[in-house]
Amino acid sequence: MALPRTLRPIITICGATGVGKSKLAVELALNLAKRFDTHGWKGGVVVNADSMQVYKGFNTITNKIPFGEREGVDHVLMGIKEPTEQYVVGQWVHDATQAINDAHLSKKVPVVVGGTAYYIQHLAFPGRLAVEPEQVTDSLSPPPPTRPPPSDMLLSALSQITPDMRELFDALPEIPPSAAEEPGAALSLYNLLHALDPDVASRWHWRDTRKVLRNLQIMRDTGKRVSDIFKAQSSMTPAPKYDTLCFWLYAEPEELRRRLDIRTDAMLQDNLLDDVRELRSLMLPSKDSSAYFTAGVYQSIGFREFHKYLSDPSPSEKKYQVAVEEMKTANHQYAKRQTSWIRNKLVPAVQASKAAEGGRRAEVYLLDTTEPGEWTSAVRDLAISLMEAFLNCEPLPDPLTLSSAAKTMLSVPERATDPTAVLLARRKIICPVCTKDESQPVMIEQGREWDAHARSKVHKYLLAKCVGNRHVSATGSGTG
Ligand SMILES: [Zn+2]
Incomplete structure (x- = not known):
């Protein structure tokens, strides 16, 4: 029995880097182009949801799907921003x-795909965003002349x-300071956040300058x-905006690690270093290079x-291999x-969201890509049959029954x-024992991280020393 559709459909594909998301998106879009649907949905548009692939160029380092593999399928929000x-x-x-509205107007199904799951x-x-999209201004255009009181x-x-x-609040910097280079500026911003909004400040380390400034x-x-x-948002259960079929x-x-390592080697063969060289050539010499690590496409792994390797005055094969290993670790x-x-x-x-009112639905299906030889049956065909049932408003199977990994x-x-x-749930606390310099406090997240820290050798060592000192001064047997 077909269920009534109350919202327009979208398909989303998420998952870790290197699992084949872009490939599945093209396969689904090609299938959508062939189908006949009484509801009129025909054809698909791929909407990029990868925060690095929104940037122009640098196709190797950002892992963009090559034009030849897009099979003529439209890809939007890809390569639209400056570095x-x-x-x-x-x-x-x-x-x-x-982009989704445009697709729906031409009766195409948006296939939103990318590794940036929070997008x-x-x-x-x-x-659930602190700043809703309507309030967003283009970063190149000037800030709004009047801000709400x-x-x-x-x-x-x-x-x-x-x-x-x-x-400081009235003249906030636009670019976050580097905690390593300017710890004083970083701590001042953190202290300001802490004074204005302690609940939010305690979520971050003072070194997280980007989050603190944001x-x-x-505010x-x-x-x-x-x-x-957040308090206002917490009072309601988020309902899906679209009829959402999500593939994980x-x-x-x-x-996955094995595949990522192979991909890293292939990227190096495919002139990854040319992308890095070009990015370096665009950097302003007047600017501290570490500021680039948190800016735009420069954040690509x-x-x-x-x-670092190309900046080395005496590069060697050994140093090159160190860079390769560091990149592989960063990918993992x-x-x-x-x-x-x-x-x-x-x-x-x-x-x-299933508890939300209004008959809206969102469902997430895990598709197991672990066996590369089973892509066609375990991934592509399964995704197509779920997508067909979803678009035809037919009942969908229980996601837990699809595979043991899904369960x-x-x-x-x-x-x-x-x-x-x-x-x-994620407060950071200052460890008074390990903080040697008050201007650079040691902060640890409460819970598991704190427990591990309290058991660490360095903390125990400093604690013993600290208790020892206190003992000496308390008993008055110290020389001072
Ligand atoms: Zn400690």
């Missing part, structure tokens, strides 16, 4: 929403800070404290590693973070998805 242009999630959601999450489940909460917080802090900019631009924005392409970690870590985001954020959001990875304990709970 150092800032492009934040709210801007992407704004642009993707327009997809904020697109599919709106209402500060809320009572922000006003009260502003009235309690020192004049120095107030001056939170301050949001300046919205007139609201970020924790107050998955590979067992060991197999491989740039930092080979920039990135893949791990991507998988953990999907499992711990996206999947719970899909599950929580394991999709069975996540129910957890709080509202922003306030997430914020409070």
Whole structure:
């Protein structure tokens, strides 16, 4: 029996780097072009959801699907930004929403694909960004001349800070300072955030200058404290904006690492270093090179590693191999973070949305790509049959029944998805024992990280020394 469709459909494909997302997107779009549908959906448009592939050029380092493999399928939001242009999630959601509207108007099905899972999450489940897409201005255009007046909460917080802090708030830098090069500036921004909004500040380390500055900019631009924005958002369950069929392409970690290493070697064969050289040639000599590591396309994995190698006055084969290994490690870590985001954020959001009113639906299916020989049956054909059932408004199977990997990875304990709970679950605390220099405090996240830290040799050593000192001074047997 067909279910009534209340929302327009989108297909999303997420997953770690190197699992074959771009390939599946093209296969689905080609299949969409061939189908006949009583609802009229025919053809697909690929909407890029990879935060590095939005940049122009640098196709090797950003892993863009080569033109030859796009099979004539339209790819939008790919290669549209200049190398150092800032492009934040709210801007992407704004642009993707327009691209999806355009696709729907021509009865095409948007296939949103990319490794930046939080882009997809904020697109599919709106209402959880501190700055909503409507408020986003192009980073090249001047800031809005009038900003909304500060809320009572922000006003009260502003009235309690020192004049120095107030001056800093009124003239926030546009580019975050480097914590390594300018620890003083970094800590000042952190202290300002802490004074204005302690709940949000304790989520970050003072070295996370990009996040710290971003939170301050949001307060300046919205007139609201970020924790107050989160509190307002937490009072509602996010409902999907579209009828959303989400595919999570998955590979067992060991197999994925093996494939990523092969891909890194292939990228090096494919002149990865030319991309790095070109990026280096665009850098301003007056600017500290580490500032580039958090700017635009310069954040692509491989740039930092080979920039270091190419800057070396005496390069050697051994140093080259070190760079290769560092890039491989960075890829492994990135893949791990991507998988953990999907499992711990996206999947719970899909599950929580089922409680939302209005007959809207979002479903996530894990497709296991671990066996490369089984792509056609375990990935492509399965995805096509699920997509057909979804577009024809037929009932869909239970996602847990598709494979053993699906059963394991999709069975996540129910957890709080509202922003306030997430914020409070990840507080950073200063370790007074390990902090030698007050101007550069040692901060550790509470919970598992803190437990591991408290058991670490260095902490125990310093603690013993500290207790020893106190003992000496307390008993008065010290020489001082
Ligand atoms: Zn410590």
